[in-house]
Amino acid sequence: MVVHYRQSKRKRRVRERNQHQGRDVAPRIRKITGATPYGYVEEYLTPFGGVLPLEKLFDALEVEQAFAEHFIAPERTPKLGHWRMVKAIIDLQFMGYHRLYHLTHLQDDAMLKGVLGVAKLPAVSTFWRCMNSYGLPQDHALLKLIAAVRARAWLSLGEHQRYSHLHIDIDTTVKTIYGNKEGGRKGHNRKHRGKKALRPVLAFISETKEYLAGKLRAGRNLSGKEIRKFIALLKTLLPPGVKQVTIRADSEFYCWQAIQAARAAGFDYIIAVRGTRPTFDKKAWYSVGKNDTIQYNETFSKGALWKSHCRYVAMRILKDPKNPKHQQGEIFEDDEYTCRIFVTSREEKPHEVIAEYDGRAGAEKLISEAHRDGLAAIPSKHFAHNRAFFQIAMFSYNLWRHLKAFANQKDETTWSAATNATSRLRLLLLAAKVTFHSERTEIKYSQYLMVKPTLDHLFKRLDHLRGHREVWKNPSPARLQTNLLPRQQDRIVQKKFCTAGG
DSSP states (O other), X not given: OHHHHHHHHHHHHHHHHHHHTTSOOOOOOOOOOTTOOOOOOSSEEESOTTHHHHHHHHHHHTHHHHHHHHOOOOSOOOTTOHHHHHHHHHHHHHTTOOSGGGGGGGTTOHHHHHHHTOSSOOOHHHHHHHHHTOOHHHHXXXXXXXXXXXXXXXXXXXXXXXXXXXXXEEEEOOEEOOSSOTTOEEOOOSSSTTSEEEOOEEEEETTTTEEEEEEOOOSSOOOHHHHHHHHHHHHHTOOTTOOEEEEEEOGGGOSHHHHHHHHHHTOEEEEEOOSOOOOOOGGGOBOSTTOTTEEEEEEEEXXXXXXXXXXXXXXXXXXXXXXXXXXXXXSSXXXXXXXEEEEEOOOSOHHHHHHHHHGGGHHHHHHHHHIIIIITOOOOSOHHHHHHHHHHHHHHHHHHHHHHHHHSOTTOOHHHHXXXXXXXXXXXXXXXXXXXXXXXXXEEEOTTOTTHHHHHHHHHHHHHHHHOTHHHHSOOXXXXXXXXXXXXXOHXXXXXXXXXXX
């Protein structure tokens, strides 16, 4: 009787499932009250069903092989190996848990144990010892690994054909620290004045919102030497197929070393100016449209310690005389305006150059997102160990960006526009059942998931890439050529000063 009942119940479920497939049928209401009974099942369940697409992405891009190629192993080797230890921390960051101690909450998660291939996760102290063995060599190696995975993702997605001109937004941020941590300094810290902080520098690709490069720094301002080295590093990490690069940075990066480094790398640049007030022709100010309160101008000037001329563009905004801050009489004519000045190598009109720089505002949102995605947790008091953890956190940030790019339908960027925090709610926190039959493991999701079409599309693309890795292994050489040649002067400066009749 029991066997007959189970068979009839199973047939009824199959019949209902076949009726729902292919039709928009509302699911049956299942009312739950305080009197609802409960029980347990023998299958393994997980709330992180969205980790499976990440595992498929690792397989499709052969991230483990890239890790073995670029990673510099320290003297101490953990039992699980460096890849599985780093992979566990990446998965932890991917799930939205930013501290190593949070692994204690995931000790019994079937999905995490399955992707790591262990029956039980190691103790948290094991991960601490592993991170404490990493230092500056691992920091540089992980940065190269991020660049290698980005190049493979770009070739797989066709981004190298879509984005030949990149805008790289560079900025620094402040990470307040508590306790005795190496590298902490008292400095510019608006939110927590007088407290020690670190000052990381980050560079993002504006078009795809990906992390390009960065490093954890002590809490002091950038020097000209650091700026020159950082800009030179960017060229070695660029994705394939890039023909033109424009750097956008705030006034902290305004120095001659930045101009030299950008020219040597073949980059264009738009950098905000501070401490310099070049002379502009008073008759050359012009307005765009009917708004006369905003005017633009340009000039070519050479700083006292600079070795060549540079182009400066400016925008001035007429101050409101009714504002209490502006009721005092102005001494000079220029005091009636609020000015924004930039040094640039771009050849467009001043108002177009400034409008291009204003696109850098999105970098502030990306830095805030990076803070939430791992920079908020500094695991160790040792500066070198924290630098390696910094790169792991940003690698997890980039993996979310790659995964969302694969989730996009053709010619749309809906998923790429969403933040990682929003994407976790829709693509990660998916209840799933981990089953084992016919000598293989299978992950099962609910038929009524809202993101089922997106999930099917994502799995289809990743599975196709897993079977056709030649897309990124053997790309066409003609499509990967770059034309970033070093130059002594900017093109617009050469046209003005180095050509006949200029």
